[in-house]
Amino acid sequence: MRHTLPLAPQFYVTAPQPCPYLEGRMERKLFTSLQGEHATELNNSLSRQGFRRSQNVLYRPSCSDCSACLSARINVANFTPSKSQKRISKRNIRLKRRATSPWATEDQFDLFRVYLDSRHADGGMADMDVFEFAAMIEETPIRSRVIEYTDEDSQELIGVSLTDVLEDGLSMVYSFYTPDLPRQSLGTYLILDHIDIAREAGLPYVYLGYWVPGSAKMGYKSNFSGLEIYSKGNWQEIGDPERFASELHPLSTDPIAEQVANLSLPDIRAPKI
Structure with a gap:
């Protein structure tokens, strides 16, 4: 008997765990999983509704008593650098x-480890090994790019961004860079450069x-x-x-069933036989 994936995506909820951004x-x-021939359509649709990609999974915060995490994007047409x-x-x-193309290299992993050890030594990714890193970079069912930044003189790898190309913009899935050049504000620079890339490509948003x-780690985006x-x-x-x-309020987040029911999903019809 032939088995096929359901056309309608199935949604699940993770078990509660300590928030990495807000103490207490x-x-x-x-x-939901991101796979099959319609992965691109699903990713485009759910990205416009606040979801993010991690390898073959699309996710969105759905905390039972908190709604602090808000998906953010830059409208390229309305951006003016300070x-x-x-x-x-x-x-x-x-x-x-x-x-x-999204292929992992030893240089990328070495930079990734230096970045984590300096910035996120106690984070959820702190124990990632080279194989898990390769999976993060390479396991993508959609159009993704690795954008590397190197020093013109030394040819040293300075920064990396794993970036998805969406129908309406660029999504910066994960970025890391050398922590040894604080004056260069590389985290901000990578975003500024992605705004330039999006503008050159005629894409309206950078996700x-x-x-x-309230989170020092994530508050910089409002700049x-x-x-x-x-x-x-x-x-x-x-x-x-x-x-x-x-x-922080018991009624700040809709029940899971309501959240799923209110999602707008792409019109993916079964092929006629």
Whole structure:
């Protein structure tokens, strides 16, 4: 008997675990698998509804008593660099960008380990080995690129971004860089360069993952003009970041069944036989 994947994606919920962004809170994720011939359509659709990709999984925070995590993207047409961001671009003028297929290399892994040990030594990825790193980079069922940044003089690898190419923009899945050049603000620079890439490609958005008001790790995203956040089922300009206080309330998150029922899924019809 021939078995096929169901046309409608199946959604699941992770068990609660300590939140990596806000102390004293528990996180939970709504997720579905990303596979099959319609993976691109599903990824495009759910990315527009606040989901993120991790290898062959799409997920979105669905914490039972907190709604602090908000999906964020930059509207390229509305972005204007600040004076400090212009200075950051000038400081990194000698970095050269190279986009490649999603293949992991030893140089990438070495830089990844240095970055984790310096910035996220106690994070969930701290124990990743080379095989898990390769899976993170290479296991993608959609159009993805690894964008490398090297020093023009030394040819040293300075930064890397795993980037998905969506129908309406670029999604920065995961970025890492050398921690030895703090003055160059490489995290900000990689975002600025992705805005340039999106503009050159005629793509309207750069998806940044989640903005978490109250979290020092994630708060920097509100420094970019043109930022939009996904809240209550809609994308909206962030305006004053202070209006999105980290909410902790039993009614702040809809029940899982309602969340799934309200998702807009691509029209994937079974082929006629």
